[in-house]
Amino acid sequence: MxxxxxxxxxxxxxxxxxxxxxxxxxxxxxxxxxxxxxxxEDHWRDQRLAAYTEFMITLDKFMVATNGISGMLERLKTHDVRSEIRAEIEKISQLREEAGVKMAAMEIRGTMPVLNAASVALSRLVSLRPKTQDYFLAIADKNSTSETVNQAEQEFNQEHDLFNKSRYEVAKEIRKELLLNEE
Structure with a gap:
C-alpha cells in the first residue's frame, strides 16, 4: 500500500x-x-492617422486656394489678373485630383464614419471647383456685369460654406475615432 x-x-x-x-x-x-x-492596432491607427492627415492637408490647401479670391478682387482694380486666375483654376483642379488620390488611400485604411464624412467633403470640393472657376472668370471678364459677378460670388460663397462645414465634419470624425475629443 x-x-x-x-x-x-x-x-x-x-x-x-x-x-x-x-x-x-x-x-x-x-x-x-x-x-x-x-x-x-497601433500600426493601423498610425496608417489611418497618416492617411487622414494627408487628406486634411489637401482639403486645407484647397481652402487656402479658394480663399485667394478676395486678394484677386483687390488686385483686379489695378491689374489684369487673368493669367493669375488661370493659374489658380489649374491649381484648384490639381488639388481636387490630389484629394481624390488621398481619399483612395483613406478607403483602404479608414473607418466608415470618417470615410462617409470625407466622401461628403470630397463631393463638396468637386461642387465648389466649378463655382470657383465661374467666380474667377466672372471677375476677370471685363464685360461681366456686377449682377453676374454678384451671382457668381453668392453661389461660390454658398458652396464654399458647405465645403468648409463638411471639412469640419471630417476633422470631427477623425478626432472622435482617434479619441482626441476635447469635449
Whole structure:
C-alpha cells in the first residue's frame, strides 16, 4: 500500500508540475497574442492617422486656394489678373485630383464614419471647383456685369460654406475615432 501511495504522490507531483507548465504556457501565449494585436492596432491607427492627415492637408490647401479670391478682387482694380486666375483654376483642379488620390488611400485604411464624412467633403470640393472657376472668370471678364459677378460670388460663397462645414465634419470624425475629443 505504501508503494502505491508513493507512486500516486510522485504522479501527482509530476502531473501538478506539468499542469502548471501548461497553464503558464497558455497565459504566455495569450499575453503574446495581446501584444501582437495591440501592435497591429497601433500600426493601423498610425496608417489611418497618416492617411487622414494627408487628406486634411489637401482639403486645407484647397481652402487656402479658394480663399485667394478676395486678394484677386483687390488686385483686379489695378491689374489684369487673368493669367493669375488661370493659374489658380489649374491649381484648384490639381488639388481636387490630389484629394481624390488621398481619399483612395483613406478607403483602404479608414473607418466608415470618417470615410462617409470625407466622401461628403470630397463631393463638396468637386461642387465648389466649378463655382470657383465661374467666380474667377466672372471677375476677370471685363464685360461681366456686377449682377453676374454678384451671382457668381453668392453661389461660390454658398458652396464654399458647405465645403468648409463638411471639412469640419471630417476633422470631427477623425478626432472622435482617434479619441482626441476635447469635449
Amino acid at each position: 505504501t508503494i502505491w501511495l508513493a507512486i500516486i504522490g510522485v504522479l501527482g507531483t509530476l502531473g501538478g508540475g506539468w499542469g502548471s507548465q501548461l497553464i503558464a504556457a497558455k497565459r504566455e501565449l495569450a499575453r503574446e497574442k495581446q501584444k501582437i494585436d495591440s501592435a497591429r
